[in-house]
Amino acid sequence: MSEMLRFATAGSVDDGKSTLIGRLLYDSKSIFEDQLEAVERTSEKMGNDYVNLALLTDGLRAEREQGITIDVAYRYFATPHRKFIIADTPGHIQYTRNMVTGASTADLALILVDVRNGVIEQSRRHAYIATLLRIPHIVVCVNKMDLVDYDHDAFEKVKEEFREFAMRLDVPDLSFIPVSALKGDNVVDKSANMPWYEGPSLLTHLESVHTASDRNMVDVRFPVQYVIRPMSDKYHDYRGYAGTVSGGVLKPGDDVVVLPSGFESTIKEINTLEGPVDEAFPPMAVTVRLNDEIDISRGDMICRPNNQPIVTQDVDAMICWMDETAALHPRNKYAIKHSTRAARVMIKDVNYRLDINTGHRDEGATDIKLNEIGRISFRSTVPLFVDEYRRNRATGSFVLIDETTNATVAAGRILGESAH
């Protein structure tokens, strides 16, 4: 089982998200005395009746002043079974881009629903974003069960409601857990108050969720990041291609093809400082050496001759727009970063804008604005080596950058090649 799990939490303070995280950290003994003392002092100063665990994660001055989460906070804890990285993301719609930042690297999304309110607009939006980013596992924590006397029917009602909505989404793994973050029911230990619930506590679930099959171990993709040429006496003719394996398993002796040149060779050696390795797989960072001298530079891709990505300048993609100053329009030009390749693109078409609360597609849309999600097509200055995002997150994702302001303006997932 994978030793590390990255998960993103979404929800507002009102859903009890910070309380839940505080509870996970506190009950797994990951909060330190001085942190707790500081939170207690501040809670008292702010006139709160109880210790406000949200202060543990809301680290910025502005956040504490306003009592809201503005940006992602990263939290770390470990149990004997696993190490966890929590990306605690803001729930408000105006900080969607920050939620996307935190969720982009997550293996699992934890969505909080208040049992009294059911599946509200915000929960739908969070689930929608999680599925757009194709986070493989979603856990819905139905919270505040203590306020409905731990009623089984209340839990089932919310679960049904969410399932019905999720049917229209592409969710590979969906679980539901009834909890009370404030009282600690089913967070770390199983609750005696809900004998009707037969599943694991949240922490047990997080410790045991199987993520190994989420990585693509089939399609060999090795984007060349940096060319290593020591130019020293000891390594006179050494030439190695450093990078992070984005898919598949590489072994010495394997036949490979290098894109865009199309030259073929075989792997001579896979190198690390500790010595050569027998195989390399995601997400290992290694240096690959080939048996033939061919011209390879950053941005090229090493793959197998019989399994290559789509080589195209015309891309069909879903994007989330993140720029508050300007919207995306057809014919606009941007810089693109895709794996280790940098190029420029021109937007060809806005296909539709997605209403993330209802899933409705507005096909009359002509622009995509801040925090909006839509389907677009673009043409790049040079060919990109892409895979569908659902097949490979690393070769199926990109960001767009405004060349005047240098701001990161869009996050995109590739659907495939678009019509020319």
Next chain:
Amino acid sequence: METMNVWSEESSHIMSYELSHLRELEAESIHIMREVAAEFENPALMFSGGKDSIVMLRLAEKAFFPARIPFPVLHVDTGHNFPEVLEFRDRRVEELGVKLIVAKVQDAIDRGLAQDETGPRASRNRLQIPTLLDAIEKNRFDALFGGARRDEEKARAKERVYSFRDDFGQWDPKGQRPELWNLYNGRTKMGEHIRVFPISNWTELDIWQYIAEDEVDIPSIYYAHKRVVFERDGMLLAESEYVTRMEGEEPFEELVRYRTVGDMTITGAVESDADTVTKIIDEVAATRKTERGATRADDRTSEAAMEDRKKEGYF
């Protein structure tokens, strides 16, 4: 063919194509360092001699092997260093064959860029900011690696891996660039730069476990040793020529070690008999205080002390 030790020890991981959490963190850090070397004109690695920057330097060595590390090491020197740390710095730089640039707080004071604080609580902590910014400008650095970790402090928990700094070296916590997947935006205009934190996702325990697993060499002051200290604000400060004791602060000898290494005037020691890495790991795993909370006077000035310093250009 020779198989490498790190993975062969964990053969079960090879079979299931999974990395241990340390190797996954290592891969992420190496990826970030290569990305910076490929995309920036003039990067440098900030090295304090502390365990985090030592691990970072080790990761840089791995990222570019068998070539030399393709950027210089920058030390912002307050002049109030532990001598063991300076020795260590010079030895390590020599072994790796990298260039060392030392930016001295004293030079900044002499040139009128900064002014020494006075009194028994005088510290050169804040004076590192103008010294660092001056070194960045003079050397035209466009990227600086820092060994900050997100688990250290709540403002750091919010910071991106690529942290953009404007012409004045300022961090704008409310206007950070979105950062997605492992696609980092390193674009800057003239005079701006990026602070890059390749070990953002490591915890204090990860660092120690890595030091143990990779047998990384660290300065002796991290291990338990006898030292003359005095107590101030619940911390044990080392008796040295740089600190003036106040009334009632009597020196005494104690068995201590350091959890963090900074300026001698503000870094507190902790009582400890941990004289091996294994013992330190046990101690860290059982501790109930954060390392900065236990040992750093600079974070105690206010609730947002770190955020405020970072906005001005601090590490």
